[in-house]
Amino acid sequence: MQFLIIAMIVVGSVIMVTNIYRYRLFMKEMTDVLSGGSKNNLIWQWVGLFLLIFFLIGYLGIAFLGHPDLLMAGILFGGSVFVAIILTLMFRLIHTTKTRSMNVAELLISVVEARDANLNGHSRYVQNIVICLYRHLPDAMTSDVNFVSLQFAALLHDIGKMGIPESILDKPGRLSNEEWEAIRSHPKIGVQVLASLESFETIREWILYHHERMDGKGYYKMPKDQIPMGARIIAVADTYATITMKRPYHKPRTHEEAMTEIKNVAGTQLDADLVRYLEKIPKEELVACAPETIEMNLGIAVPAVITEDTDEKTV
Ligand SMILES: [Fe+2]
Incomplete structure (x- = not known):
């Protein structure tokens, strides 16, 4: 006993x-x-x-x-x-709640991306790169960034494109000033879409500022030190994904071309520290981030159809 x-x-x-x-x-x-x-x-x-x-x-x-x-x-x-x-x-x-919430977000974003055949899978691609990059970052850089929240923000970063006319999203040639203004409004529209969800307060500013630049020439001309780390990480992933996938204004380019282009804008457009960590990720890991729907260029370099500033490619 x-x-x-x-x-x-x-x-x-x-x-x-x-x-x-x-x-x-x-x-x-x-x-x-x-x-x-x-x-x-x-x-x-x-x-x-x-x-x-x-x-x-x-x-x-x-x-x-x-x-x-x-x-x-x-x-x-x-x-x-x-x-x-x-x-x-x-x-x-x-x-279970997290999985279902993520599934609903994926469903929502797939509706947005279905309006543009070239965009199919882009948000998932960005999300996967964000996950990959985050895992290579030191704790000191990610202390203010919740991993799950960041994944969710990456998936929803372009949800505001649901408010942009398809004629602009699909336009293969140069955009007029008015059309660029419409494109530049997508982070704001995205935030408005998520406004009613109180718990999304943190990720709202990551979505709103995912097109800000380190040189202060982004959509909202935000100074470098005020750009949240979550937005910086999404910006790097978004740039890599956009360069390596087919877009109306360019064919998909190789990993090597993407890295060259990204290194050229490190410190001006993108966070230089994040770019350094992106460089350390093996090519195979980044290439594996692309969903099956993404048309990749894994071999010979393909020249861009239109040569514009890099920031204009990452819409
Ligand atoms: Fe965007």
């Missing part, structure tokens, strides 16, 4: 410590836009953590000082297992 009591106390203590560790992971999961991202819940999350620690201290106190009988040991053990089950269910729920 005594052995059973000790066994339940020891195993229950281990489960409680594990519960506290898993609860901290859960709190981190709750910081992205798909899981709420709201600061309103933050206080309750910390209260929950405090109560779990309090429960563990009380558990150990009773175990070592209270001489628990079988009933008490059973109640403590059952409490630990109950918390473990609740945490498991919460993790499952949160992952």
Whole structure:
């Protein structure tokens, strides 16, 4: 009998410590836009953590000082297992919610991209490059950027194109000033589309500023030090994806050509540090980012049909 009591106390203590560790992971999961991202819940999350620690201290106190009988040991053990089950269910729920939210976003963006045959798969391509680049960045550069939120923002970065006429999106030749103005409005339209979603506050500015430039000549002429890191990362991925995929104004170019062009604009258009990390990514990894719908040029270099400034290519 005594052995059973000790066994339940020891195993229950281990489960409680594990519960506290898993609860901290859960709190981190709750910081992205798909899981709420709201600061309103933050206080309750910390209260929950405090109560779990309090429960563990009380558990150990009773175990070592209270001489628990079988009933008490059973109640403590059952409490630990109950918390473990609740945490498991919460993790499952949160992952299901995230997957469904991402699926809805993919559906939404596929509707936008269906209006332009050349754009098919672009957002997924940018998202994949963002994931790849983020994993190669040091923690110091990404401390303010939630990984899941960034993936979501990358997928939705061009959602504002739903407000641009197809005649402009599909136009193969040079665009008039008015048409460029319409194109340049797509980040703003995107933000308006997402305006009603309170938890999207963080990613709204990444989407709004994904065409800002380090030299301050972007869509909103934003100074370099005010451009959020999330927007900078999306800009680098967007540029690589746009150069290497078929667009109305150019044929797909090779990885090598893209890297040459990107290095030429490092520090002026794109964040030079991010470009340095992009260079370190093996070619195979970046090429593998392209969804099947993207027409790639993996071999001989193909000259651009129209030579414009790089910033005009990444719309
Ligand atoms: Fe864009």
